[in-house]
């Protein structure tokens with residue numbers, strides 16, 4: 001069993017016994033309940049910026065960046081969750097707000113940092129979207145592009161992530177999350193071969209499994225979180241159909 005002591009305990013200048021026991025129990029709970037995602041990190045480490053940027057080329061990225069900039073507007077502080085090599089974070093930081101990019105792949109974060117040394121308002125970290133290294137009520141907005149959430153295939157992992165997004169959002173905060181459109185023929189074919197909503201795409205070797213949500217499964221999931229309001233929308237983004245989730249903290 002690995003133990004994780006949440007940073008807020010360590011930053012407080014010392015632990016009393018009660019805090020120490022709570023920290024140990026918290027650490028045990030987090031590490032034992034969550035899945036090992038090292039295969040996902042290794043997959044993206046191997047792809048690196050070169051392959052990912054070829055998949056989602058400049059033309060498509062331009063569309064995502066426009067959407068992101070429109071959402072962020074005059075926002076002060078935004079999290080690009082599962083930011084990859086930073087194609088969205090970089091454009092947002094150029095708008096002038098404080099941008100935090102977090103990704104589980106050290107290689108992609110290194111690629112992202114290499115492109116952004118000149119920007120003091122862009123902060124990258126290697127980390128896990130189920131255990132965010134930020135204080136509560138830190139962000140005005142959280143964005144999660146290109147179906148990154150689909151890598152969480154267990155409900156416990158998905159809830160951990162949504163609860164973390166809720167925790168780090170300020171009151172009146174908003175999260176924009178892009179998922180794949182389950183009605184697309186590609187996902188329909190894979191779903192027909194699976195007895196659950198977990199599928200195994202074959203378009204690249206060793207692709208990690210993906211969870212394909214639809215409106216009903218998302219409604220059930222979000223109903224188990226603290227989000228007071230959410231909306232779902234099918235929309236065409238970067239020339240593909242997507243299912244978009246809007247989450248609001250009150």
Ligand SMILES: C[S@@+](CC[C@H](N)C(=O)[O-])C[C@H]1O[C@@H](n2cnc3c(N)ncnc32)[C@H](O)[C@@H]1O
Pocket residue numbers: 037040041044081082083084085086087088102103104105108127128129130144145146147148151152
């Ligand atoms: C398809 S890429 C999208 C990257 C980025 N959002 C974009 O639009 O360019 C999916 C990303 O999710 C990241 N990822 C997967 N699971 C993660 C986790 N548990 N925590 C943080 N990042 C994760 C991967 O490393 C990868 O960079």
